Amino acid sequence: MQQEPSKYEPLKIEKKWQTRWEEARAFEPSDDKSLPKKYILSMFPYPSGRIHMGHVRNYTISDAIARHYRQMGYNVLHPMGWDSFGMPAENAAIKHGLHPKKWTYENIDYMRQELASLGLSFSRKREFATSDPLYTKFEQEFIIRMFEEGLLYEKKQRVNWCETCHTVLANEQVIDGRCWRCDNEIALREMPGYYIRITAYAQELLDDLKKLEDGWPKQVVTMQENWIGRSEGLSFRLMLAQQSQAKLGNSFQGFEVFTTRPDTIYGVSYTALAPEHPIVNYLIEHGCLDEAKIAQIKAMQNMPERERATAEKEGVDLEISVINPLTSEEIPVWVANFVLSGYGGGAVMAVPAHDQRDWEFATKYGLPIREVVHAPGSDLEKGAWSGDGVLVASGHYTGMSNREAKDAIIDHFEVLAIGRREINYKLRDWGISRQRYWGAPIPFIHCPACGLVPEAIENLPITLPDDVEITGEGNPLESHPTWKKTACPRCGGDATRETDTMDTFVQSSWYFLRYCTPNDPERPFKREDVDYWMSVDQYVGGIEHAILHLLYARFFTKALRDLGYINVDEPFSNLLTQGMVLKEGAKMSKSKGNTVDPDAIIASYGADTARLFILFAAPPQKELEWNDSAVEGAFKFIRRLVDRSDNVTEKSLPGIDHAALSKEEKTARRKVYEALRKSAEIYENRSFAFNTVIAAAMEALNALNAQKNTLVWSEGYFVLLNILEPVIPHICWELSEKLFELGNFTAITIPQEVFEAESIRLAVTVNGKKRDEIEVSPDLGKEEILSMAKTKCAKWLEDKTLVKEIYVPGKLVNLVVK
């Protein structure tokens, strides 16, 4: 790579500065809470063993932001830690016989050193791993407090079970019917588990998205909105007809349905139950249906939900009926594979004319399709009309707009007390039980006398036993000879510990709060520290956490607020979702064999080159295509920067008589300050388009190189090293120390004179097409400019009529001809 001797020796320089920063604890924030603060945070990593380019990109972005704000005089908190509980540690144990704790903490040590080699400006005092017992201690305390407040409960429910991970997953962690981590198909299992009542915060989580509209990518806000999935409608009971009640042995009088379209109740032509509905089970168990039907229903029940979603609509007539509360008409009840058991009572009223699913089902089974909302565009031969319209054949609501009718009909149900306005959410409670070893134990005790009892706070943390055998079969805490044996904290009798551990998303839901107080053994964090540092001013991480982590962390923040721990509503004011790092158009992955090893890049080019390439090649939000020769280009730029620093003669920012400068010298100054202006802009508007700042700095260096004035060179380096320090810190500290005694990492005022040119170029366009340019003094009058333009473009005006002349000061002249 470098065959010529060069003054630029990245490895030597970088090691030197990393050591000095470390020894000086250069990036610890001040305790002075009167200073203006910035909390800049990247999502903390899982310590998988080695960093990858995605990490490099993530941490380089937030590091640059942190360094910039330090220069601007802010008290900056830029911490780092480890999301260190989780599956891979157990997989390593199974595969290589390593203890998860040893494997995890060794990985942390290695990765810490890898991150240090990137020159990241972390506060080291606040570092922790979520598997540290101290962290577990406070987390268990939160869980117990949530239990006391009814925010956490235990129940038995059908859950998502991953056969590969041998554990339960929350809904958010199932992606296309597969495990988010191992990609295995999930199955359903009836199991007891602990649930956090995130649904109690559904409305606030939805409402507060408004506060995030300016600071978060629109896409993420929309995804969260859809995930929470609020819908407003009517919930009412459909009563079974007399003979049907008798058929069901009088065990059921009716069932509850939820609809967002009460305006279409006059059009209900059948109702449908989920295959899991208790009425369906009763009919099967009591032999009320013939063999063929029972077999069909059983087939539906056995089909996993995921397959049902793509299967053709299918159903069976249950030979019972309910009464339409508005028309008193008898309506048949079917069981249908498209009705979800987990939503709105597991039963729906079907209006084939105005719901596409109901339409398809009705068409297949020859059920009536009755129009009750009429609109010009509607064609019920082709499909359902779910848009707005005017009610027809709807009793005394006929003629009303369907929107008015919706409210009127809800009111009617409420007045008669046969139904009520209801808001439903798609969001489900968050199941946090995992049947794994390497996680935070759920701090509960099962006592034969007292039932479910939380551990006493003074006994926390409940830590994991070290002497376990990890085989991948079953939960090692369950099979441990003594660990789960304990005394009930309430009655003192023999009792058993809960052996489930927590979902690792619990740990990542509050780590940003723990950073506010450096590793306090007494409490999770000091309130005044949280008051000062929160919320996070800039959060940087991958889009893959758009729902999971970001929703849980938002919830946890609100819950801890209501438990009296903090006074924060939203944890992350601004969010930047960085794009993936690609090679050959695909995400880097070991299986594809298209990875680039950060350590190798740093070893051959240095961290500054890696950082420069990553920030220059694309804006941070976009995908980044790895390109070896562009990396080489980044290296060459730094080398040019070093080599040309010989032109600097002054030790500080020199005063320059701008008017006396040559054209090239003025251009150089202008380019330098344009770069500075651009730099300020990208932080202020939070676009973080480092690529444009770097381009501007390159232009400035090119312009400096086109002139010879050493004062202009000196000023140029003073400013350029300031701009580039967040991007390529090592070489900037090296040069700035040598040239300016590090006096240039501070806010620099832009002298406005550099933007005042004595002549400006105006484009001359004819009918909007650029034809020529004129160079004029900036104070020249409109008339003179127009006449110059006309002379210059005489050729284009021949044989034409000039109909309009437009002059945009500082920009252009447009001559309109016919």
Added chain:
RNA sequence: GCGGACGUGGUGAAAUUGGUAUACACGCCAGACUUAGGAUCUGGUGCCGCAAGGCGUGGAGGUUCAAGUCCUCUCGUCCGCACCA
């Protein structure tokens, strides 16, 4: 199907938010220095055309003196949700 984002040179990408399209860089071409160059420096490089000139921001319309930018339709790519009644 619904929702969101995005389509600009050979490539990664800019464009002061309606005002000179392609800055900066990679690549490529030429030249200089060199035994040599995969080092360095200098210059060139949207497409068609010998030129004058014409054409150009996925495509088609529209608004405007002026459109990559605004509006309508359309095609394509990516992402999310996916029977939520």
